[in-house]
Amino acid sequence: MKNPNRIFKNKRGVEQEVYFVIIESVLVLVVIIAMLQWVSSIAKDEDFEKLILSRDIALTMNTLQNIPGDIYYNYSATNIELQKFNYKFKDNLISILDPGKPLKISYPFSRNLLISSNIPITIEKKDSIEFEINNNILTIK
Amino acid sequence: MNLKTNKKGDQTFNTLTFMFFKVGFLIIVLFFLVYLYKSYVVTKIDVTDLEAQIFTHSILNNKDGIIYYDEEIDRSYPEIIDLSKFNDKTMEQIESNSIFYGKDNRHLAAKLELIDESGQIINKIVYNNKWYERWHTLAKTKVKGPGGSKEIVSSFYVLIKNKETIEKGFLNISITIPNN
Incomplete structure (x- = not known):
């Protein structure tokens, strides 16, 4: 079994960190879009x-x-x-x-x-x- | 004990420190977004103060209420309190006729205290007696949102007409409105 602490310490670890950053960016985008949708729904709400x-x-x-x-x-x-x-x-x-x-x-x-x-x-x-x-x-x- | 870390340890420590600041920054951004939301997006409006003011002026201008009304010239005097009318019977009439919020008024209650110049309470009357004490007690708890209530207190300089004499005094009005 691989040691989880090694993910930042070798080439594969660097790759995984890049994946983390991509996932994080996607999450941030999802949150921003959700918030914009929500504000827009409030603005339209009668x-x-x-x-x-x-x-x-x-x-x-x-x-x-x-x-x-x-x-x-x-x-x-x-x-x-x-x-x-x-x-x-x-x-x-x-x-x-x-x-x-x-x-x-x-x-x-x-x-x-x-x-x-x-x-x-x-x-x-x-x-x-x-x-x-x-x-x-x-x-x- | 060897406190000196090796290269791998340094890397892990740096990554963890970076993560710590990153999470801190995200929390600050989150609070900022909540602050922006609270500042710009209004989803509730509170009209209790205005409602209390309208109620107060309705009481003070109501010729069928506690103020002095001269029938001969059909004129009411908003800042002269007729002591002979400052009683529970008049308040019951106001409650059931001129400021009628339904048979079971669950919207507004008030207490009026007439005070003489020396600070002695002459008389006190209550509008919507059934709910006043409950909402007054709730207002003290300062609970916000449904389940709580708000109390608005105001004091007015008035003249008190007692038969043929007129004296200076104060009218304290305490209005309680349950939160929506």
Whole structure:
């Protein structure tokens, strides 16, 4: 049986070291490609956009319902295309739905029950969502 | 004892030393990649501070809540606390009407303490009593991620209206929100 310590000490050992370096380089390449793929998948992923929209719309609802008096607010986003998703307002939840995908992302908002509203409602693929409170009636359209 | 190594021993030692530095360098590169990932790739957003601020201002601007509201001229005074309304009954009304998070609110809880100028607590009321103490205790553990909670404490200089007199005081609001 060959002594494993001898691999670095003769010509064959040098050859084996070269193999190690090649294997190492291949491994490094595989890791780099995997990481790039992963980052690219995150960049393409729409779940983060849904996460932002759910929170942002929920906080908008919280704010608008506690404003004294009437208000009209047109919600639009500059970096996200709102028309990609459907927006379902039901009970105390805003859910962002992607028509082609089963996964939805929801976030709770508070309701001011002293104001009547057209909730539950689903806003489908619009580039902006309009909120209006007029005479204690909240309308989302 | 002969400490002098031979040529073969020297070679092995050099290779091992080289390997040691190589592994060290790889670990540094790995940590650098993790640092880059943490710096540039954001996969979570934390809105608890903003949510706490909105809740606070909802409480402070709510004419059906604890602030003084003059019905005759239909005007609310956001920084004047009506002592006659600073009680559990008003808080129950807020909870079930104006800031309603569902019958079982598992999203937000708060404690409001009204303090006079000398530092004495006049009264304290709790929004979502069922969950406040649990989340308050959890927040102390500083556990991050699901299972933990966050507590945001703020203090406001207010005027306290007690019948016809108005005194200076403070309103401490402690809001607890469970981590997602």
